[in-house]
Amino acid sequence: xxxxxxxxxxxxxxxxxxxxxxxxxxxxxxxxxxxxxxxxxxxxxxxxxxxxxxxxxxxxxxxxxxxxxxxxxxxxxxxxxxxxxxxxxxxxxxxxxxxxxxxxxxxxxxxxxxxxxxxxxxxxxxxxxxxxxxxxxxxxxxxxxxxxxxxxxxxxxxxxxxxxxxxxxxxxxxxxxxxxxxxxxxxxxxxxxxxxxxxxxxxxxxxxxxxxxxxxxxxxxxxxxxxxxxxxxxxxx
Amino acid sequence: xxxxxxxxxxxxxxxxxxxxxxxxxxxxxxxxxxxxxxxxxxxxxxxxxxxxxxxxxxxxxxxxxxxxxxxxxxxxxxxxxxxxxxxxxxxxxxxxxxxxxxxxxxxxxxxxxxxxxxxxxxxxxxxxxxxxxxxxxxxxxxxxxxxxxxxxxxxxxxxxxxxxxxxxxxxxxxxxxxxxxxxxxxxxxxxxxx
Numbered sequence: 001x002x003x004x005x006x007x008x009x010x011x012x013x014x015x016x017x018x019x020x021x022x023x024x025x026x027x028x029x030x031x032x033x034x035x036x037x038x039x040x041x042x043x044x045x046x047x048x049x050x051x052x053x054x055x056x057x058x059x060x061x062x063x064x065x066x067x068x069x070x071x072x073x074x075x076x077x078x079x080x081x082x083x084x085x086x087x088x089x090x091x092x093x094x095x096x097x098x099x100x101x102x103x104x105x106x107x108x109x110x111x112x113x114x115x116x117x118x119x120x121x122x123x124x125x126x127x128x129x130x131x132x133x134x135x136x137x138x139x140x141x142x143x144x145x146x147x148x149x150x151x152x153x154x155x156x157x158x159x160x161x162x163x164x165x166x167x168x169x170x171x172x173x174x175x176x177x178x179x180x181x182x183x184x185x186x187x188x189x190x191x192x193x194x195x196x197x198x199x200x201x202x203x204x205x206x207x208x209x210x211x212x213x214x215x216x217x218x219x220x221x222x223x224x225x226x227x228x229x230x231x232x233x234x235x236x237x
Numbered sequence: 238x239x240x241x242x243x244x245x246x247x248x249x250x251x252x253x254x255x256x257x258x259x260x261x262x263x264x265x266x267x268x269x270x271x272x273x274x275x276x277x278x279x280x281x282x283x284x285x286x287x288x289x290x291x292x293x294x295x296x297x298x299x300x301x302x303x304x305x306x307x308x309x310x311x312x313x314x315x316x317x318x319x320x321x322x323x324x325x326x327x328x329x330x331x332x333x334x335x336x337x338x339x340x341x342x343x344x345x346x347x348x349x350x351x352x353x354x355x356x357x358x359x360x361x362x363x364x365x366x367x368x369x370x371x372x373x374x375x376x377x378x379x380x381x382x383x384x385x386x387x388x389x390x391x392x393x394x395x396x397x398x399x400x401x402x403x404x405x406x407x408x409x410x411x412x413x414x415x416x417x418x419x420x421x422x423x424x425x426x427x428x429x430x431x
Contacts, residue, residue, distance in 0.1 A: 010307025013314050045314075048276055057271040057285045062263050065292045066256065072297065073254060142327065167327075 007031055007038050009045075016045045112186065113159075113178060113203035122200045125158045126151050136163060136212075136233040143230045146214075148197075150233050154207045161199045161212065163231065166192060172216050177225055178203075179211040189221045190214070209235045244309040248299035263292065269310065270317050277321035279338050280331060287320045294320075333410055336379060371406035374399055 007015075007028055014020050015028050032039045116122075125131055131153040138146045148163035166174050174190040176199060190197040203209075213232040215225045244265070250258035270291050274284035294316060295302070302312050325332045367375075373392065377383045383391070389399040 008306040009315050010311035013311035014307045017310070019308060019310075048273070052272050052276055054268055055272045055275050055284075056268055057281075057288055061267070061285055061288060062260070065263070065289055066259055068289070068293060069251070069259070069296060072293070073252075145323070 004035055004037075006035065009041055012038060012042045013045050013049075016042055016049055113188075113201040113205070115188070116158075116200050116202050118200065121158070122160050122198075125153055125156060125160055125200075128153055128156065130155055132235075134233050134235065136161075136214075136231045138231050139229045146231050148231075150212060150235070152206060152209065152235055157202060157204055157206045159201045159203060159206055159209070161190075161197070161201075163190065163197045163214065166190070166197055166214075166230070168192060169216065171219060173219055173221055174230065175215055175217040175221050175225075177213045177215065178209065179213065180205060180208045181210045182208070183210075185225075187217075187221060187223070187225070211235060245299065245302060245304075248296055248302075251296050252299065259296075262296075266310070266313055267292075270313055273314055273317045274321050277318065278324060278331060279335055283321075283324055283328075283331060287317060287324060290320050291316050333407065336375075336407060367406055367409040370394075371402045371409060374402035375406045378403055 011020070011028065015025060020028065032042060126133075131151050133149050133151050136146070136148045136150065138144050143165075145165040146163060147165055148161070150162075151160040152158075161176060174192060174197065175187050176190050178186045178188065178201075188199065190199060211232060211234050213225070214230040215227050216230060217226055244262060247258040247262040251262060267288060271284050271288045274287035274291075275281065278284055278287070291313065295313060302309065306312070325335060370392070374388055377388045377391070378385065385399050385403070386396060389396045392399065394402075
């Protein structure tokens, strides 16, 4: 039984909807006679679909989705075509570059990182062939919706963090921790807008970076991480 | 399959910025997606958000669609189910409200579907601090799938008492200290009555 090849869930849904060609329906029927797992999945869908009440969402949803799509498409275009950047500075500013020196909460490094409000520089960092792009990793399935990247360049001594999928919290803040090879750690609040956080840093110590991690902290931020952690990214040479 | 070809082409056009294609695709599937999301969450605001997320996901990842696995409609149904279950997992007040709604419903609809897929640990954690008989009634109702009559027989209690145990159990869940933060706006999002 361990080697049963199950029927894709999509196929079972089509079967439940009666939207499968006859010859294929026969094969599925035969499979269902001995595969309890597929049979249960089918039953679940039949139960749901047979009792489905047709409903319509609010009319405003269409516009909401289209606007979001337009923002995503604009972001993609500006990454590919830097000449569009100047024209789109205003839009980019809305997406969340409201970062200042005051964000850094802790750390004793002689040359602490500086948050930079410069879309054009960030773009150049992303396009530099020597820039390394690394995916961030959610710490658990609870935060599986979090995704994003860092772009790090030791020559330019710059770092860009972009995270999507962070939940907006009214009593807590999202904070990122910049961890160096000597284990010193500096915390910065993550600006947040429409589910996206971006932080662009210039940091003399970029070559000394070991890791970045995100965590949920009390409003205003913490001096040390209290957690829970949300994501991390290791920076390897 | 012809329809699926059209839908896939619409998705590609949308990626290229076609508003017209978006409107056709949206009108074609929005009710279906929203209805499934609502059946699972029983919450209009959440269903709307799920719709939003599913549309964005399928438009941006249309290359992931594999016609050998099934139709576009079925693909959308699976995506919607996954998003809806994720919401129930992440938003405890939504889950608690959904459990409560399921208690008195004669029509099962998506109930079995939900409780089979959700991790038992989510609720069992919250059940740790409520009285034994209330916990037993809830576990029997939701995870073992016994009817209230079967529970009454097994627990040797009148049917009315079992109904009360389930109701008190759910009310107690809300009172748990660990749940207090969930019912605040930041902890669990929207979970209004409907």
